[in-house]
Amino acid sequence: MTTRVCHSKGLVELQEREDVPVKTYRRDIQKFALLPSTARIRHVAREELLIEMEAFANDCPVNYAEYNPGASAGVITSGISYQYAREVFGDTVSYLKLGLTYPLPRKLISEFAQKFETLYVIEENDPYLENAIRALGYTHVIGKERIPICGELNTQILRAALLGIPAEAAYEVELDAPARPPVMCAGCGHRGFFYALSRKLKRFVPVGDIGCYGLGANPPLSASDYSLCMGAGLSSTIGLSKALALQGDSRKVLGMVGDSTFFHSGLNSLIDVVSSNANVVACVLNNHITAMTGHQQNPGTEFNLMGEPNHMIDLVKLIRATDIDDERIRVVDPLDFEAVNAALDEAGEIEGPFVIVTSRPCALLKEVVRANAGKYCQVDTEKCRGCKKCLQIACPAISFVDNKAVIAQDACNGCGLCMQMCNFDAISKVGE
Numbered sequence: 001m002t003t004r005v006c007h008s009k010g011l012v013e014l015q016e017r018e019d020v021p022v023k024t025y026r027r028d029i030q031k032f033a034l035l036p037s038t039a040r041i042r043h044v045a046r047e048e049l050l051i052e053m054e055a056f057a058n059d060c061p062v063n064y065a066e067y068n069p070g071a072s073a074g075v076i077t078s079g080i081s082y083q084y085a086r087e088v089f090g091d092t093v094s095y096l097k098l099g100l101t102y103p104l105p106r107k108l109i110s111e112f113a114q115k116f117e118t119l120y121v122i123e124e125n126d127p128y129l130e131n132a133i134r135a136l137g138y139t140h141v142i143g144k145e146r147i148p149i150c151g152e153l154n155t156q157i158l159r160a161a162l163l164g165i166p167a168e169a170a171y172e173v174e175l176d177a178p179a180r181p182p183v184m185c186a187g188c189g190h191r192g193f194f195y196a197l198s199r200k201l202k203r204f205v206p207v208g209d210i211g212c213y214g215l216g217a218n219p220p221l222s223a224s225d226y227s228l229c230m231g232a233g234l235s236s237t238i239g240l241s242k243a244l245a246l247q248g249d250s251r252k253v254l255g256m257v258g259d260s261t262f263f264h265s266g267l268n269s270l271i272d273v274v275s276s277n278a279n280v281v282a283c284v285l286n287n288h289i290t291a292m293t294g295h296q297q298n299p300g301t302e303f304n305l306m307g308e309p310n311h312m313i314d315l316v317k318l319i320r321a322t323d324i325d326d327e328r329i330r331v332v333d334p335l336d337f338e339a340v341n342a343a344l345d346e347a348g349e350i351e352g353p354f355v356i357v358t359s360r361p362c363a364l365l366k367e368v369v370r371a372n373a374g375k376y377c378q379v380d381t382e383k384c385r386g387c388k389k390c391l392q393i394a395c396p397a398i399s400f401v402d403n404k405a406v407i408a409q410d411a412c413n414g415c416g417l418c419m420q421m422c423n424f425d426a427i428s429k430v431g432e
Contacts, residue, residue, distance in 0.1 A: 002124060003152055004080050054103040062099030065112050068092070074116035076109065076129060081122045081153060088158045093120070104132050113138045120162060124153050184215050186397040187372070187413035189360030190285055191221075193334040195393050195417070196341050197254070198223040203348040204254040204281065205244065209233025209266075211258040212292045212362075213285050220394055224256070231265030233257040237280040238272060245279070252348055254281040259315060260290035260298040267318065273353050274322045281347040281354045285334070286315055287362040295365070319355055334358035337420045363413055375414030375431035379405045383426035390418045390427070 030038050057063055071094040075085045078098040085095065096112040098105065113119055113133065121130040121143040130143035146161045147153070156167035184191050194216035197206055201223065208214050208224035209232060217224035228236060237255035244251060255273075257266040262284045273280045290296040297303050297310065304310040316331060328350065330343040340358070347354040361368050386403040397411035398418060405426070407418070419427045 002080050050103050054105065054107075057100045057103055057105035058107045060100060063105050063108055064097060065108070066095040066097070068094050072116065073118040073120060074112055075120045075122055076112065076133065077120075077122040078129065079124070081124055084153055084155050084158055085120070085122050087155045088163065098129070101129065104129075106136060109133060110136060110138075116140075118142065122147065122153070122158065125149060181218055182215060183218070183394055183396050184212060185363050186395055186411045187363035187415040188212070189287060189334040189358060189363070189415075190216060191334075191393055191395065192337060192360075192415075192417050193283075193285060193340055193358050194221040194223040196337060196344060199341075200344050200348070203251060204344075205240065205249075205251050207233055207237055207240065207253060207255045209255075209257045209261055210292075211261060211285075212287070213256060213258060214292075216256075218394075220392055230261055231257070231269060233261070234266050234269035234273065234280075234282055237269075237282070238276055238278045241279045252279055252281055254283060254347070256283045256285055258291075259284060259286040259288065259300050260296075262286075262315065263299045263313070267322075270319065270355070271322050274324045277352050279352055281344075281356060283356045283358070284315065284319070286357055286359045288359075289362050289365060291362045291364070295362070316357060319357065324353060324355060328353060329355045329357070331357045331359055334360050335415050335417050337417070363415070369413070372413040372431075375429065376409045376412040377407050377414055377416065377418055377427050377429050378409070379407055380426045380428065383424050385424055385426070387423070389423065390421045393417055393421060 031042065034042060068091045071092060073089075073093045074096065075089060075093050076096045076098070077085050078101055082095065082097045085093075094112075094116070096109065113136070117140065119133070119138060119141050121127070121133055121141055123129050123143075126149065127144045130141060134141055142162070148157060148161070159165040160167050190213045194213070197204065197216075198221050206216075206224045208217055208227040210227065210230045214224070214227050217227065227233070234255045234257055237253045241253045244253065262270075266284070270282050272278075273282055286300070289301060290298050297305050299310075299313040300315050302310055302312050316329070319329060320326070330346065332339040332343050334340060343356050347356060363369075363372075381404045384404045386400070386405075388400065388405075390398055390405050391400070395412075395418060397408045399406050399408070407427070414429050414431060416429055419429065
C-alpha cells in the first residue's frame with residue numbers, strides 16, 4: 001500500500017457477496033513439512049509454479065496495455081503512479097499498467113517496450129521495474145535519473161522531471177504558517193511519562209518503539225533517542241547497555257513499548273532482559289488498546305477483534321511470570337507526575353533489570369470520552385504569571401494569548417497534567 005492510496009477515498013460499487021466454501025484440511029507431509037529432504041523437492045515445484053504464474057501475468061486483466069495512435073513514447077508504470085502519468089501525459093503516450101509485478105510479465109513488457117523509441121518507467125521509491133526492464137536489454141529507458149527516488153510522487157514532480165515544466169503552487173495564502181508536526185492528543189497519558197523522563201536524561205538513554213509514544217522523540221519533550229522497528233524498544237536495550245558500559249557511560253538504558261507491541265514482540269525481549277540481568281529499565285506504556293493504527297483490540301483488552309468478550313491477559317502477571325522480583329516492578333498512572341518521578345528514580349538507582357508499567361486508557365477511547373464529557377481545565381488569568389511552564393508538556397489544548405495561558409475547552413478532557421505543572425495554582429478543573 002502507498003500513502004496516497006491509503007489517504008484517498010472514492011465511490012465503491014457493491015456486488016453480491018461470494019460465499020467461498022470451507023476447504024478441508026488434508027495431511028500432506030511432502031508438501032508442508034519443509035525439512036531439507038522435502039524442501040529440495042518443493043523448490044522444484046515452486047519454480048514450476050512461478051513459470052505458470054508468469055504466463056498468467058502476461059495475459060491477465062490487471063496487466064494491460066493502452067495504445068494511443070501516433071504515440072512515440074511508452075510509459076510502464078504501476079499503482080498510483082499510473083494515475084499521475086495519465087494526468088501528466090494524457091493521450092500523447094501509450095501505457096503499460098502492471099497490477100501484478102511478481103513474477104514480472106517479461107513477454108508483455110517486451111512486446112510493449114520494443115514498439116517505442118522512448119520508454120518512461122514511472123514508479124515511486126526504488127527502481128524495481130526500471131532495473132528489471134533494463135535487465136531485459138531495453139536501454140532506452142528514462143527513469144530514476146530524472147524521477148526522484150525518495151518520497152511520494154505527484155503530477156507536479158513528474159511534469160518538472162519529465163517535461164521540464166516548473167511546478168506551480170496550487171493555491172497561495174498570505175500567511176507564514178508554522179510547521180505543525182503530529183503531537184500526542186490532549187489528555188494522552190504518554191505525555192506525562194515523557195515529560196517526567198525528559199527531566200532525567202542525565203540518568204537514562206531512552207529507546208522508543210513503534211506506536212503513538214514514538215512522538216515522545218519530538219520537541220519539546222525530546223525523550224526518545226531512536227526508534228528502529230517493532231519490538232526493538234526492548235530487544236535493542238541489552239546490547240546498548242553493554243556498549244554504554246564499555247564506554248564508561250553510567251547512564252541506564254530505558255526501553256519503551258506499548259501494550260500491544262509488548263504482546264506482539266516485547267515479551268520475549270523482556271525475558272532476555274531479565275534472564276541476562278541486563279542493566280535496563282523496561283517500560284510498558286499501557287493505554288489499553290492498539291491506538292496508533294485505529295484502536296484494534298489486543299490480548300490485554302476486554303474484547304477481541306470481532307467485539308466479542310475476550311479472555312483478557314493480565315499484563316502485570318505476565319511480567320511477573322518472567323521471574324523478576326516484585327520490588328523491581330512499578331505500576332503507575334502516567335499522569336501522576338510524582339508517581340512517575342518516584343518510579344524513574346528507583347529504576348535509576350537499582351542495578352540490573354527494572355520494569356515500569358504505566359496504565360492509563362487512551363484518551364480517544366469512546367468510554368473515556370464519555371466519562372470525561374464536561375470535564376476540562378481552565379486558567380485563572382489573574383493568577384497566571386505567563387511563565388509558560390505549562391507549554392513544556394506540549395498539550396495541543398494549551399495556547400498563549402496576551403502572555404496568558406488559555407486552554408481550549410473543546411479539546412481538553414481535564415486530565416490535570418497542566419495543573420501539576422503550574423507553580424501558581426492558576427489552573428483548575430471543571431466538571432468534577
